[in-house]
Amino acid sequence: GQNIDQPTEMTATEGAIVQINCTYQTSGFNGLFWYQQHAGEAPTFLSYNVLDGLEEKGRFSSFLSRSKGYSYLLLKELQMKDSASYLCAGPSGTYKYIFGTGTRLKVLA
């Protein structure tokens, strides 16, 4: 089947590091995406991995292991504004993309 799994909720403290995991089973793999979505707003693009390994972009990094069907998003030096849902998404077939249900991250002071 084609499925993306990620934890429903996570809580972390301001200034800390948090890792959000995503496992997937999708066909026609052509990259894995991470999006951030604040409540009531549209998703915004964070990162894209097509090769194995770590991609770093400021406070955010994303990792991919294609053989394990596994990715994670690493957020460093957490800020209150990082409280949001984080969506993992991947291709399912030629044109279709599927999204996970999202991980709601709460950053506490």
Next chain:
Amino acid sequence: DTGVSQDPRHKITKRGQNVTFRCDPISEHNRLYWYRQTLGQGPEFLTYFQNEAQLEKSRLLSDRFSAERPKGSFSTLEIQRTEQGDSAMYLCASSQTWGNTDTQYFGPGTRLTVL
């Protein structure tokens, strides 16, 4: 503003009425996607256009839903005979392929409430 725009941002309608939403993608993007999102869920794929051709349509999309992209620029999504279960956020996204990359950029969404 050169991002994806959607109109209207909010729509309240009575059950049984027809509604139409519009999406204007980023101008140089040839790919356009429609998604539906309900509370606590990720976006759910509805349909995909490459230029003016509709190349993929979700099996979840009933006959009451239709989408067009007549000139390969803006797109419309119409829902006929709306039902309460259609209440959701309808998101449009656009992208342009560079090599293996197909990064989608989302519009602000149209929130539909069916009474």
